[in-house]
Amino acid sequence: MGIIGYFELQWKCLVVVALRLLFLVPAGVPARSGESYLKDNITVRQGDSAVLKCNVDNKVSRVAWLNRTTILFTGNEKWSLDPRVVLLNTAVTEYSIKIINVNLYDEGPYVCSILTNKKPESTKVHLIVQGNRIITEGEYVEMTGITKDMSGSYDCITSNDISPPDVRTVQVTVNYPPVISRARSTGTAVGQKGVLWCEASAVPLADFQWYKGERRLLNGLNGVKIENKGKQSMLTFFNVSEEDYGNYTCVAMNTLGITNASIILYGPGAIHDVNNAALSPANSFMLLTLVLTLSVLSKF
Structure with a gap:
């Protein structure tokens, strides 16, 4: 390995460590000076495409996209081996990626990490994929006058026009x-x-x-x-x-x-x-x- 290759490898290692440390800042923790941590939810159906947007300005020196602890892009350089993930050539003030043919495994948190004036900023996007396991929020069964005879398994069944009914079993234990x-x-x-x-x-x-x-x-x-x-x-x-x-x-x-x-x-x-x-x-x-x-x- 030449000197240039050696320093390039060292630089990538440092980038990985720095970005992962930045990603570990949890949502809800008060941000330090010069740091923001915004959160947005994007919902798409399985098989569709998802566009994750990140706003930047001309003061940005470095920028990257991460999925959990996996680096997808740093600047214009692609680190992900997934061909479905592409960088969009949009406005100068936007650093967005697109995930084609979304599946259930794509669901989860994504982070756009930005370095501006030596101050880190991050935007968090949570991707929600609707497919064969849709659970309607807010649906519940209220049980009053609990007796020991109410112990047992209860099935919650959901369905829509996209997929067959989905069943989740809840075990109720009465002490x-x-x-x-x-x-x-x-x-x-x-x-x-x-x-x-x-x-x-x-x-x-x-x-x-x-x-x-x-x-x-x-x-x-x-x-x-x-x-x-x-x-x-x-x-x-x-x-x-x-x-x-x-x-x-x-x-x-x-x-x-x-x-x-x-x-x-x-x-x-x-x-x-x-x-x-x-x-x-x-x-x-x-x-x-x-x-x-x-x-x-x-x-x-």
Whole structure:
């Protein structure tokens, strides 16, 4: 490489760095002295041509067009390899480019960078391409009286005379506190395996705790195993003893609330109203519920 070629390469590198640094000034940031950052939107249909205009005057020493961080033109020299992008020979006070046969990938920000009296100025143009993915602005569905049953997928369908209907899917998630929907008491003989379980619907998913009286049960201690899977929690006794019989409380909680259900482990021949016992909260746990609620809230 000769000396001239070397300096030409160095100059292009400096131009690239300078223009990219200039491009990084975001819209909405207060401009420094001698710097302007104007914004305009141009909307064209896919397949049409787009003309991006930039006004200049005789005080301009250097000028360039960029697309994101890609340099399209510096002065009259074309840097882009895209044959669809051309420089227009218009008025002396205008430095404009034309994009032929616009496609969806051409959409985005374009910047005309100008150096005048050693002070940078920039004009930003945002190209919007209408094609197979037109979404009408301002269209919305207002949902009132939200319930958990409104969770799910909703389809927004748009259409016009240019292309087939376009469908966008919106996922709606409704958060709600735990609701214990199922709980089961169990009759198990001494020395046998017994399982108590409860199920709670909640978004986000509920955390579970088990209690006997006011004593919290821990997984792996005193011969019990606690296993939580999604909406369900199971309390397993591997070798039931007389001391294990009695009333247990399943507590379900998330960031929105807390609830509990009383579940009984009883021996063979015992008479219990299983359904009522499983679903009615124990009055003796009102204080426990308050304590747990305060414990949850203190974490947020």
